[in-house]
Amino acid sequence: MITYIIVKCENHDYAKNRRAMSNKNNKNKAVRLSDVAAEANVSVITASRAMRAPEMVTPETRARVAAAVSSLGYVPNPAAQALASARSRIIGVVIPSLTNQIFGDLLSGVMDALEGGPYTPQFVNTRYRLSREEDLLRIFATQRPAGMIVVGIDQTETARNLLRDMACPVVQVMETGSDPIDMIVGCDQRAAGREAVAHLLEQGYRNIGFLGARMDPRAQRRLAGYHDALADHGIRADANRVVTTPQPSSFTIGGQLLSDLLARAPDTDAVFCNNDDVALGALFECQRRGISVPHQMGIVGFNDLDVVSSSVPTITSVRTHRYDTGRQAVRMILAALAGEEISARHIDAGFDLMARQSTARRGPAPGATS
Amino acid sequence: MITYIIVKCENHDYAKNRRAMSNKNNKNKAVRLSDVAAEANVSVITASRAMRAPEMVTPETRARVAAAVSSLGYVPNPAAQALASARSRIIGVVIPSLTNQIFGDLLSGVMDALEGGPYTPQFVNTRYRLSREEDLLRIFATQRPAGMIVVGIDQTETARNLLRDMACPVVQVMETGSDPIDMIVGCDQRAAGREAVAHLLEQGYRNIGFLGARMDPRAQRRLAGYHDALADHGIRADANRVVTTPQPSSFTIGGQLLSDLLARAPDTDAVFCNNDDVALGALFECQRRGISVPHQMGIVGFNDLDVVSSSVPTITSVRTHRYDTGRQAVRMILAALAGEEISARHIDAGFDLMARQSTARRGPAPGATS
DNA sequence: CTGTTAGCGCTTTCAT
DNA sequence: ATGAAAGCGCTAACAG
Numbered sequence: 091m092i093t094y095i096i097v098k099c100e101n102h103d104y105a106k107n108r109r110a111m112s113n114k115n116n117k118n119k120a121v122r123l124s125d126v127a128a129e130a131n132v133s134v135i136t137a138s139r140a141m142r143a144p145e146m147v148t149p150e151t152r153a154r155v156a157a158a159v160s161s162l163g164y165v166p167n168p169a170a171q172a173l174a175s176a177r178s179r180i181i182g183v184v185i186p187s188l189t190n191q192i193f194g195d196l197l198s199g200v201m202d203a204l205e206g207g208p209y210t211p212q213f214v215n216t217r218y219r220l221s222r223e224e225d226l227l228r229i230f231a232t233q234r235p236a237g238m239i240v241v242g243i244d245q246t247e248t249a250r251n252l253l254r255d256m257a258c259p260v261v262q263v264m265e266t267g268s269d270p271i272d273m274i275v276g277c278d279q280r281a282a283g284r285e286a287v288a289h290l291l292e293q294g295y296r297n298i299g300f301l302g303a304r305m306d307p308r309a310q311r312r313l314a315g316y317h318d319a320l321a322d323h324g325i326r327a328d329a330n331r332v333v334t335t336p337q338p339s340s341f342t343i344g345g346q347l348l349s350d351l352l353a354r355a356p357d358t359d360a361v362f363c364n365n366d367d368v369a370l371g372a373l374f375e376c377q378r379r380g381i382s383v384p385h386q387m388g389i390v391g392f393n394d395l396d397v398v399s400s401s402v403p404t405i406t407s408v409r410t411h412r413y414d415t416g417r418q419a420v421r422m423i424l425a426a427l428a429g430e431e432i433s434a435r436h437i438d439a440g441f442d443l444m445a446r447q448s449t450a451r452r453g454p455a456p457g458a459t460s
Numbered sequence: 461m462i463t464y465i466i467v468k469c470e471n472h473d474y475a476k477n478r479r480a481m482s483n484k485n486n487k488n489k490a491v492r493l494s495d496v497a498a499e500a501n502v503s504v505i506t507a508s509r510a511m512r513a514p515e516m517v518t519p520e521t522r523a524r525v526a527a528a529v530s531s532l533g534y535v536p537n538p539a540a541q542a543l544a545s546a547r548s549r550i551i552g553v554v555i556p557s558l559t560n561q562i563f564g565d566l567l568s569g570v571m572d573a574l575e576g577g578p579y580t581p582q583f584v585n586t587r588y589r590l591s592r593e594e595d596l597l598r599i600f601a602t603q604r605p606a607g608m609i610v611v612g613i614d615q616t617e618t619a620r621n622l623l624r625d626m627a628c629p630v631v632q633v634m635e636t637g638s639d640p641i642d643m644i645v646g647c648d649q650r651a652a653g654r655e656a657v658a659h660l661l662e663q664g665y666r667n668i669g670f671l672g673a674r675m676d677p678r679a680q681r682r683l684a685g686y687h688d689a690l691a692d693h694g695i696r697a698d699a700n701r702v703v704t705t706p707q708p709s710s711f712t713i714g715g716q717l718l719s720d721l722l723a724r725a726p727d728t729d730a731v732f733c734n735n736d737d738v739a740l741g742a743l744f745e746c747q748r749r750g751i752s753v754p755h756q757m758g759i760v761g762f763n764d765l766d767v768v769s770s771s772v773p774t775i776t777s778v779r780t781h782r783y784d785t786g787r788q789a790v791r792m793i794l795a796a797l798a799g800e801e802i803s804a805r806h807i808d809a810g811f812d813l814m815a816r817q818s819t820a821r822r823g824p825a826p827g828a829t830s
Numbered sequence: 831c832t833g834t835t836a837g838c839g840c841t842t843t844c845a846t
Numbered sequence: 847a848t849g850a851a852a853g854c855g856c857t858a859a860c861a862g
Contacts, residue, residue, distance in 0.1 A: 191561060
């Protein structure tokens with residue numbers, strides 16, 4: 091299917107270019123702190139202090155250094171800084187996947203909050219494997235990161251120790267929990283699942299199923315919330331109505347899961363889906379089968395991606411604040427690095443049930459707008 | 461909407477922890493190359509060579525060093541390596557956005573291809589701003605990256621010079637072009653747009669519109685391809701049928717764009733959409749208005765996201781190989797760094813028109829599976 | 831408030 | 847094939 095067409099061939103020698111550049115009148119030689127110091131007529135350490143701790147030098151020297159910095163176009167060498175101080179400016183971010191939109195949202199929040207500051211995020215991908223998470227943390231440890239952000243609370247004991255040994259602020263994100271490594275921001279996945287299913291019960295649905303792909307720890311907690319809600323209403327859970335797969339979630343898999351569910355329990359009248367991908371896939375499957383949503387089948391998704399508020403019908407979902415969680419995690423780390431008193435080490439970012447047409451069995455359907 | 465609940469308050473002193481650790485019997489002190497050398501009874505430089513250039517030392521010393529490395533658990537310090545060699549192990553990746561799924565796919569390919577090797581990707585986000593791209597490249601320059609991957613071919617001249625001055629392999633991705641900075645892998649966006657619209661013409665549609673959100677350079681080229689195809693068939697383009705917005709693309713905006721188009725040109729019988737988000741949004745809008753797809757309206761998307769092959773009807777789209785492009789870009793960089801002869805500096809990753817139900821006006825509709 | 835002196839852990843260069 | 851010496855550019859620790 092993929093075709094590679096060779097259009098042009100010619101080889102470069104990067105090392106040669108580099109050499110050529112260095113020889114050419116030092117033209118491309120990096121400006122060092124000592125150059126700035128010479129220009130400003132101060133010692134190297136004074137120049138350094140003028141930038142890192144302005145209040146420790148006189149305003150006059152500060153200005154001279156600033157002038158030298160901008161006239162020479164000085165930019166510090168991060169490798170030298172890291173080596174000398176045994177601390178890098180890197181904020182490590184450990185996520186389980188990049189192909190899921192929700193992690194993109196989280197990363198956007200992290201990036202935006204870090205923008206303009208001296209710290210740089212570095213993302214790694216565990217692919218949902220705990221052993222890989224440990225390996226990645228060991229690599230991060232050698233970098234002496236300024237801070238760490240990790241998804242979830244299900245790290246192995248080894249991973250927790252690695253994080254603690256980094257002796258830097260650590261924020262766990264996307265969940266809440268009573269025993270965080272250091273700080274935590276996210277939402278209570280189980281409570282959110284419970285509320286989603288409670289909503290279906292309020293709407294009069296009774297034979298409620300659960301569709302789950304991937305079934306990572308957060309999906310497991312949402313499933314626990316599903317059982318909580320049924321128990322709250324004195325409904326006995328039917329194992330046939332819980333259909334899961336270890337495969338990654340996708341729109342396509344949502345349709346398959348619904349088919350499986352209907353084969354096992356044809357009288358199912360509503361489904362709580364692991365996430366919006368699955369929910370939309372389930373909606374499409376209903377359309378294919380001529381099952382009317384919300385009348386014959388109620389559907390609730392999770393995450394409130396943009397797509398569920400524009401589909402026909404719009405899909406009820408639980409909004410989670412992923413972008414904001416990313417920003418908040420960074421703010422917590424920056425505050426800790428600045429030595430500020432951290433008032434909130436454990437933040438519940440909350441969630442919001444967005445009731446829409448896909449569950450509006452009784453009463454007038456909410457409008458198409460979220 | 462968002463609630464922050466303070467659950468627990470207590471402050472840590474990371475610096476104190478760090479100090480405590482260092483004092484405790486050197487327990488947590490990093491293993492250095494000199495420790496390995498001492499253990500293996502060789503000089504520091506020999507130990508270094510045993511790892512970086514095994515063929516330069518006797519197999520016997522190589523084995524001794526290897527034993528020392530694993531018994532001590534040595535991991536090199538990247539900051540020291542970067543400082544001494546004036547080269548980091550960082551591969552810089554400059555993308556315009558993280559909230560668009562297609563860049564997530566690209567990053568996945570990059571990450572996967574880099575996995576296990578000594579190089580680390582570092583992602584930055586320009587938010588589609590050329591000035592920000594320049595700033596980010598200046599920051600990368602101080603890191604002496606091992607390689608660079610940048611999206612697109614529309615860098616400013618300043619940005620191109622910054623990239624050249626890094627004297628490292630540079631790969632432009634997602635497009636083709638005759639004047640790349642160094643290497644390039646991607647597809648011909650204009651040709652892809654042309655083929656998409658040619659397909660609509662073949663299916664008998666004549667009043668074909670274009671819906672575009674964001675309108676970044678790649679979207680502009682796809683629009684050029686739209687005009688190409690119309691010209692090929694001797695159809696005069698109608699400016700009223702080209703509806704675009706600078707807003708970011710989303711499912712919701714797709715519906716709005718279609719509404720705008722129908723207000724301006726009610727006799728439109730098909731749309732080529734900038735991307736699949738817009739296409740699906742347009743499909744939903746058709747469903748809301750009772751417009752039958754593909755009979756009254758043909759729809760073609762772009763990128764072939766998972767969702768368009770499971771929707772009802774399934775949506776015709778142009779598959780682009782984003783994950784593979786990311787892998788390929790990394791392979792090109794690694795080959796260049798290894799000093800290999802690069803046979804293909806310009807790779808066309810191609811595209812595939814995936815004809816589906818949303819354009820099956822004549823003949824039997826293709827099945828729901830892609 | 832400012833300066834001096836030592837490194838950080840590795841690679842480079844030049845010897846042997 | 848191996849080694850000794852000299853930094854890379856910055857910051858920490860201590861003096862003044």
